[in-house]
Amino acid sequence: MISFKPYVIGAALVYLVGTPFALDGERYVIDEQVRSGVPGRFASLSAGRTRYDLLGPQPAEVVVFVHGFSSPSYVWGRLPKRLQQEGYRTLVYDLFGRGFSDRPDADYDLDLYDGQLRELMGQLDLDDRVHLVGLSMGGVIASEFALRHPRRVASLTLIDPAGFSVDVPIQARLLALPLVGEYVLKAFGEGVLVSANARGVHDQALVPALQAKFTPQMAYRGYKRAILSSMRNMPLSDFRDRYRELGGSGLPVQIFWGRQDRITPFEGAQVAETLIPQARVHAIDGAGHLAHYEKPDEVVPRIVEFLAAHPAPQQHGAELPGPCGADEAHVHTAPKAVAPPSGAGGGKRSGEKASEKKGSEKKKCRECDPRAQEPDVTDAERARRRALSRRSGE
DSSP states (O other): OOOOHHHHHHHHHHHHHHHHHHHOOOOEEOOHHHHTTSSSEEEEETTEEEEEEEESOSSBOEEEEEOOSSOOGGGGTTHHHHHHHTTOEEEEEOOTTSTTSOOOSSOOSHHHHHHHHHHHHHHTTOOSOEEEEEETHHHHHHHHHHHHOGGGEEEEEEESOSOSOOOOOHHHHHHTSTTHHHHHHHHHHHHHHHHHHHTTOSOGGGHHHHHHHHGGGGGBTTHHHHHHHHHHHSOOSOOHHHHHHHHTTOOOEEEEEETTOSSSOTTHHHHHHHHOTTOEEEEETTOOSOHHHHOHHHHHHHHHHHHHHSOOOOBOOOOOOSTTTSSSOOOTTOSSOOOOGGGSSSSEETTOOOOOOOOOOOOOOTTTOGGGGSOOOOHHHHHHHHHHHHHHHO
């Protein structure tokens, strides 16, 4: 009689070993072909290339935005543009391991992220004090930067910040275990991260649009490794000692916290008021982890008022290349990211020969195209303009 036990065991082993490779969606690499189709600019820093946007009038006070744990800089929504319309210059960038910045083989810790911001500001000639705005994990990074470089920071705005003694779920603690985390995240990471991303907003009607912007980055190798390393090396659950130091620094601090936040619970706001006594804490009703995204009309006026009360020096910053003043074309506002085969999100498979590039077209950018600087146009205004256009053509 034939025993099937060895075959069953063998099949189980093949399944266990092969599943992560079969389900892993990281099939592409971020290279020059990908970068050529991504909106924004790229700076070469010591740890890798960083995607960024520096927009707004010159000279002006500079506001630097530091995003959070898993979502790159799109998560700021209309907030940077709203501040540009108020006369501020904004620097928005993708943290290493997120968006279209590189995924270096390094520990994703405070030293890495502090160095990234410090070097990026240096390359852009932002040598004077700036306003910092940090979301979630970005609140930890921005706070650490302010403590390490107090002469570079005029004010600090935190939005649903991490680090206030958050209870880490058992699933997250399992991911922190050696080998276990690598296996689980490689095999099931896409589903876990997409599901967690949906919990970022209280209004679930916003989820489809957010997910459409979130998923492309997961097609590029190194994203989940960066996520896992950040879980293991960043003080996301307890940054209280450093927040206490921030409270003794005298730096102007403002905090926004969504009452329905399911990622960094609102209870942390009370801890924040104790540790950072000079902080102005604003509770945002009807908002989750992305309070600024869900309730911009409540958040933006308070940010503008806060920045005006604590002014920073106006800065020109670097003269950026491209049609904004130089001869060569750049990718500052390329309309769409390069779409990879099967809609995976851009780039080419590792090992594929890059296709020959056609002649590059000179694209207008948001800084030199007057149409892009126009305030948001309502549907009613668009309808009125279409009606006028039809009359003029009759």
